[in-house]
Amino acid sequence: MNILCLGGGPAGLYFALLMKKQNPAHRITVVERNRPYDTFGWGVVFSDQTLGNLVVADEPTARAIRASFNHWDDIDVFFKGQKISSGGHGFSGIGRKHLLNILQHRCEQLGVALVFETEVTDDQELAARHGADLVIAADGLNSRIRARYADSYQPRIDQRHCRFVWLGTRKKFDAFTFAFKQTEHGWFQAHIYQYDADTSTFIVETPEPVWRASGLEDMSQDEAIAFCERLFAEQLDGHKLMSNAAHLRGSAMWIRFPRIVCGRWVHWNGAVPVVLMGDAAHSAHYSIGSGTKLALEDAIELARCLARDADMASALQAYEDARSVEVLKLQNAARNSMEWFENVERYSALAAPQFAYSMLTRSQRLSHENLRLRDPVYVADYERWYAQHAAAQAGVPAHGAPPMFTPFKVRGLTLKNRVLVSPMAQYSAVDGVAGDYHLAHLGARAMGGAALVFAEMTCVSADARITPYCPGMYAPGHTQAWKRIVDFVHQYTDAAIALQLGHAGAKGSTRAMWDGIDQPLERDNWPLISASPQQYLEGVSQLARAMTAADMDRVQDDFVRATLAADEAGFDWVELHCAHGYLLSSFISPLTNRRQDEYGGSLENRCRYPLRVFAAMRAVWPSHKPMSVRLSAHDWVEGGITPDEAVRIARLFKTAGADMIDCSSGQVSKREKPVYGRMFQTPFADRIRNEAGIGAIAVGAIYEADHVNGIIAAGRADLCAVGRPHLANPAWTLAEAARIGYKAVAWPKQYLAGKQQLERNLERERAAGN
Structure with a gap:
């Protein structure tokens, strides 16, 4: 095979040497625009896992790289005058120039032709001149090839919000160091790591508005470097910062990170494929140090696919399929990390220990138990610190517990831990009455260890129901039925119980979920109302009419009456449902609110009626009892509510x-395109808690104690609502306590024999696993 690699960075060089090693008869040429052994940048970072992959692919290269590594296990975080350290992270640094030298030398050993100082202006002409069977486009972040064939590659390039500069220093650092400095204009941060015997990479980063306000845009390179030296004098300890881009004027040295995602990785020039690799195909933010890792793993995978499949098209499709999936996973983690650093201001109110924990777990790849495996002493110390602060917040004596099992106080209610049972529709009421089923369902979960059990959305009038089988709070019999359940929870458990009040709006008068979710009733339908005329399912659902002023008064009265009844029934907590396309949500979302009066238009106007209802409820709900609001923090539809707006909405309800x-999302429009995944809605809670400054409940795909511990410990939410796992196991909370080895949790006395048996079984499993 005749292979032409355009770009002599890590991707192109490593692929060339792997293919030449695979078959010495291959003719392989690498074309690079820079001079031999010339490069830009300072050091690159590998994890121990990445080095293991290199050993398998080409041991001589891996051996040469390993011999040049500067290895460290610790991460140091400097914030607000404190230093927080954790260990066991297993990373290594190497100078980018030295890495390329190793790859170039190995290519020369194997017989790869290296052509330097050659600018490729016409890839097709060059490919024809070389008689290439395969062209590799490894020409970097600013790939000309990707731009030329954009219709094939379908690139999406997002220029991010921070300005950053790559610098170096002769100061040696014995840990991967993150330093955060507050200025009058905002926060700066430095990412620092040593990569050879006497040099460290020193990346300085700050949001664009802070960069401009600080005057860096107008500084010369020398002035900007002096600014950074003053700012991070504590870390530099008298050492200077160095630039290796002396040709750039001051502002040009500060760049923005382009997040690159390509829909396809292969373009065909007739019979000759042009394949993207490395930064040309994708980018991963430097805060997780994976750009070079991805480039080398691209090379490994393409070489493997070509060796396995003689058909070029099949091999390239297999490469694209395999790498696009793996790269997207890491890019998602890199995006989380990148957004954390773009929003340091969001987390600046956290105490230093929690700030550092939040930073360590920012990508969601590193969980609470991952951290414990890496550095059990650090995690134990942090858990003690967190437990003390949680106890102080709740006004109770401190005792050691994982974050999940620390107390939390809201108004006059102290919750024993951070786990809630989500409100989950059961469609099992008769004429709005919660009966024996609800007693068994909610009673079992209240006995299962959660601190607070939510009843499903309970409707404030008969025509507010989603289905004829939904519970209500609009008749004296409803109040008494709920009181029976509340009394059981209070008598036999140490859980609290909450009522979620709502109105279905345009999503009402439908069948039970198992008979056809969101499908209208076949008979006995009732009229529907909404913020504006709408059909939830176009051409299927009943048409809801717009609410009048009289409707608004009546519905508000219904919510107030239901709130008073909730107190009469003895509920500890009330939640107002303003999410998922139901009546009050239909006012908030611009997808469903097209009103021309004072209740439509701006976000503040669209929130006016839900806020009015909330205020009326709050006025009659006892002041010592908490109230929450469930929001759809993202409509997942162009033109709908975004997380930015959700923060504004949360501030309005906080003021009220x-x-x-309660931070949910979606279900406002069937045009939604949610991005699912583990803890996929937690970022909404994170933003609302840390930007709006109000307590937040995280929901969605939270199904392990590890998830809850990480979310709570990092300050991403105050409470976690766990739904489906509690359907599968009413005692999910107790079972998770046993699974992580936490025994100081109260079980119902009738079940203590089961607790002991479960703990013994799990101890045996852990011992067998070790």
Whole structure:
């Protein structure tokens, strides 16, 4: 095979040497625009896992790289005058120039032709001149090839929000160091790591508005470097910062990170494929140090696919399929990390220990138990610190516990831990009455260890129901039925119980979920109302009419009456449902609110009626009892509610007296395109808690104690609502306590024999696993 590699960075060089090693008869040429052994940048970072992959692919290269590594296990975080350290992270640094030297030398050993100082202006002409069977486009972040064939590659390039500069220093650092400095204009941060015997990479980063306000845009390179030296004098300890881009004027040295995602990785020039690799195909933010890792792993995978499949098209499709999936996973983690660093201001109110924990777990790849495996002493110390602060917040004596099992106080209610049972529709009421089924369902989960059990959305009038089988709070019999359940929870468990009040709006008068979710009733339908005329399922659902002023008064009265009844029934907590396309949500979302009066238009106007209802409820709900609001923090539809707007909405409800925001998303429009995944809605809670300054409940794909511990410990939410796992196991919370080895949790006395048996079984499993 005749292979032409355009770009002599890590991707192109490593692929060339792997293919030449695979078959010495291959003719392989690497064309690079820079001089031999010339490069830009300072050091690159590998994890121990990445080095293991290199050993398998080409041991001589891996051996040469390993011999040049500067290895460290610790991460140091400097914030607000404190230094927080954790260990066991297993990373290594190497100078980018030295890495390329190793790859170039190995290519020369194997007989790869290296052509330097050659600018490729016409890849097709060059490919024809070389008689290439395969062209590799490894020409970097600013790939000309990707731009030329954009219709094939379908690139999406997002220029991010921070300005950063790559610098170096002769100061040696014995840990991967992150330093955060507050200035009058905002926060700066430095990412620092040593990569050879006497040099460290020193990346300085700050949001664009802070960069401009600090005057860096107008500084010369020398002035900007002096600014950074003054700012990070504590870390530099008298050492200077160095630039290796002396040709750039001051502002040009500060760049923005382009997040690159390509829909396809292969373009065909007739019979000759042009394949993207490395930064030309994708980018991963430097805060997780994976750009070079991805480039080398691209090379490994393409070489493997070509060796396995003689058909070029099949091999390239297999390469694209395999790498696009793996790269997207890491890019998602890199995006989380990147957004954390873009928003340091969001987390600046956290105490230094929690700030550092939040930073360590920012990508969601590193969980609480991952951290414990890496550095059990660090995690134990942090858990003690967190437990003390949680106890102080709740006003109770401190005792050691994982974050999940620390107390939390809201108004006059102290919750024993951070786990809630989500409100989950059961469609099992008769004429709005919660009966024996609800007693068994909610009673079992209240006995299962959660601190707070939510009843499903309970409707404030008969025509507010989603289905004829939904519970209500609009008749004296409803109040008494709920009181029976509340009394059981209070008598036999140490859990609290909450009522979620709502109105279905345009999503009402439908069948039970198992008979056809969101499908209208076949008979006995009732009229529907909404913020504006709408059909939830176009051409299928009943048409809801727009609410009148009289409707608004009546519905508000219904919510107030239901709130008073909730107190009469003895509920500890009330939540107002303003999410998922139901009535009050239909006012908030611009997808469903097209009103021309004072309740439509701006975000503040669209929130006016839900806030009015909330205020009326708060006025009659006892002041010592908490109230929360469930929001759809993202509509997942172009033109709908975004997380930015959700923060603004949360601030409005906070001003109105809300204690917590229950942070859900979606179900407002069937055009939604949600991005699912582990803890996929937690970032909404994170933003609302840390930007709006109101308590937040995280929901969605939270199904392990490890998830809850990480979310709570990092300050991403105050509470976690766990739904489906509690359907599968009413005692999920107790079972998770046993699974992580936490025994100081109260079980119902009738079940203590089961606790002992479960703990013994799990101890045996852990011992067998070790």
